[in-house]
Amino acid sequence: MTEPLLDIDGLTVSFPGAPRPVVRDFSLRIARGQVVALVGESGSGKSVTVKAILRLIEFQGGRITAGQGWLHDGKGGRIDLFACSEPQMQKIRGNRIAMIFQEPMTSLNPVLTVGFQLREAVLRHQDVSRAEADRICLEALQQVRLSEPERRLTQYPHELSGGMRQRVMIAMALACKPDLLIADEPTTALDVTVQAEILALLRTIQAETGMAVLIITHDMGVVAEIAAHVQVMLHGDTIEHGPVQQVFDQPQQPYTRSLLDAAPKLGSAPPPPPRPPVAIPALEVCNLVLRYPVRRGLFGTHRANVHAVEDVSFAVAPGETLALVGESGCGKSSLARTILRLQTPQSGEIRLNGQNILGFDHTRMKAARRGIQMVFQDPYASLNPRKRVAEIIAEPLQIHGAGSAAEIRERVAALIARVGLPPEAAGRFPHEFSGGQRQRICIARAVALNPSVIIADEPVSALDVSIQASILDLIEEIQAEFNVAILFISHDMAVVEKVADRVAVMYQGELIEIGPRDAVLRTPAHAYTRQLLEAVPVPHPSLRRDRMPAPRQIVSPIHPVDAPPRGFVMEEVGPGHFLRRDKDS
Structure with missing residues (x-):
């Protein structure tokens, strides 16, 4: 029999003022070296459960009212986590049980360097010198494939991208090689290639150290890729549990089946309808170049440039969706901000309905912005928390x-109904809505002016799979109704397949491949595109691959000020399917 590590029996968690416990009679068994997935939608009680295991829920007003949590030491001894004092728990947290939180920016101290925070965790739980702690920290950052790890140790969290911050959190959790790693949505904010590397890394470390993993996720692809056992939660109750193969093949509960059905699967989308050619695209980008200056030294001398967007060209027709895919830092969001004239490019053209908006003054640009709107990744951060929904959309x-005021009120009421919200939503504030409902508010605001172009920057990446499906359906309906062109930015290839007519792939600021959706996804011409597709999590555990992604060279986007542009041609490798080739290759 496999040696037990953690036994949770009858855990019940309550909050003051709540009519009923938020977690009820929860039980869980984790053996050494086992990977268990706890799945369910937002609000099902997953995060409350794992915070209760670490006794962190008490700092958020929660109270464990029943249950026992036995942590075994492998030598016949055990300790009840729910009966431990705070000093005892401080010795367990980060040492025997480590946790990776979902939002790394709120988990890292913004006024301390990455190196200081990593070193603090190591020195807290290991009897090593500062020099040895620094070596362990550097090794941990190298393990999670963070570029320029020596420099990252001296940086602050705000200087890193979201994906980089999450890698720092993972490195911090793994530095002390815990018996149990609790990972709360650890790959939600990461690109598919990084996600594949992190999952493979967790498997490798687990195999080497015998570490157990409790992974909390709403992504059934992650469950299929890594878990041995699955436990499904709904409204604070465990409704189903069992071996991963059994749960995928023979789900017993309708809710489990709905989770499996809602997850977009690569290769399952029907072919997109043919679109007639148009004389003038809704959006056309021509030879766009955006570079950020890198200043160093006492006087801030301009020493180099970050090539964020490098000679990019494409067009989007009315009623068409062009998906822009690539890893964090490839230039997708910089390109979107430049199209909106929130950043000024060094050269190129941005044509909105045939007019180059880069030459517009403030007055003309304000009028042009009626025709181009944006839906942001984080719906809560993009809504004013002090305004009611009707004010936000108006x-x-x-x-x-x-x-007039009466016409605007009528238009707002129609938009609220159109995105599937009840009329009373008009008088409520953003914090009173779920993530999916907040994104519906953002979509209503984006279409209020009947724009010809909408830029959707990762609009569903932070949402549960079932909510993702409804938001994607809504975007398709809105597009068909208003004949709007959509530039859909995403790193989820299965989502891209569901919504896109054409796909463009960016790498290091360059557009390396563009073409019809099925051509790019079925017969990718560039090695990087193939790498993105190979990293997509499998849809079923029977298709799981024992893979460790090949080490990739991490290329710096920083170039000398006088670096000449690289000559290239876009070679047609199929009907409408183009591949970037450097002239000197």
Whole structure:
């Protein structure tokens, strides 16, 4: 029989003022070296459960009212976590049980360097010198494939991208090689290639150290890729559990089946409908170049440039969706901000309905912005928490003088109904809505002015799979109704397949491949595109591969000020399917 590590029996967690416990009679068994997935939608009680295991829920007002949590030491002894004092728990947290939180920015101290925070965790739990602790920290950052690890140790969290911050959190959790790693949505914010590397890394470390993993996720692809056992939660109750193969093949509960059905699967989308050619694209980008200056030294001398967007060209027709894919830092969001004129490029053209908006003054640009709107990745951060929903949706209409007060009220009411929210939502504040409902509010605001172009920057990456499906359906309906062109930015290839007519792939600021959706996803011409597709999690555990992604060279986007542009041609490798080739290759 496999040696037990953690036994949770009858855990019940309550909050003051709540009519009923938020977690009820929860039980869980984790053996040494076992990977268990705890799945369910937002609000099902997953995060409360794992915070209760670490006794962190008490710092958030929660209270463990029943249950026992036995942590075994492998030598016949055990300790009840729910009966431990705080000093005892401090010795266990980060040492025997480590945790990776979902949002790394709120988990890292913004005024301390990455190196200081990593070193603090190591020195807290290991009897090593500072020099040895620094070596362990550097090794941990190298393990999670963070570029320029020596420099990252001296940086602050705000200087890193979201994916980089999550890798720092993973390195911090793994530095002390715990018996149990609790990972709360550890790959939600990561690109598919990085996600594949992190999952493979967790498997490798688990095999080497015998570490057990409790992974909390709503991504059934991650469950299929890594878990041996699955436990499904709904409204604080465990409704189903069992071996991963059994749960995928023979789910017993309708809710489990709905989770499996809602997950987008690569290769399952029907072919997109043919689109007639148009004379003038809704959006056309021509030879766009955006570079950020790198300043160093006492006087901030301009020493180098970050090539964020390098000679990029594409067009999007009315009613068409062009998906822009690539890893964090490849230039997707910089390109989107430049198209919106939130950043000024060094050269190139951005044509909105045939007019180059880079030459517009402030007055003309304000009028042009009626025709191009954006849906952001984080719906809560992009909504004013002090305004009611009706005010938020009405704001662009008021700014552009789109009707009288009565007409605006009527338009807002129609938009709220159109995105599937009840009429009473108009008087509520953003914090009173779920993530999916908040994204519906953002979509209503984006279409309020009947734009010809919408830029959707990772609009569903932070949402549960079932909510993702409804938001993607809504975007398709809105597009068909308003004939709007959509630039859909994403790193989820299965989502891209569901929504896109064409796909463009970016790497290191360059557009390396573009073409019809099925051509790019079925017969990718560039090695990097193939790498993105190979990293997509498998849809079923029977298809699981024992893979460790080949080490990739991490290329710096920083170039000398006088670096000449690289000559290239876009070679047609199929009907409408183009591949970037350097002229000197």
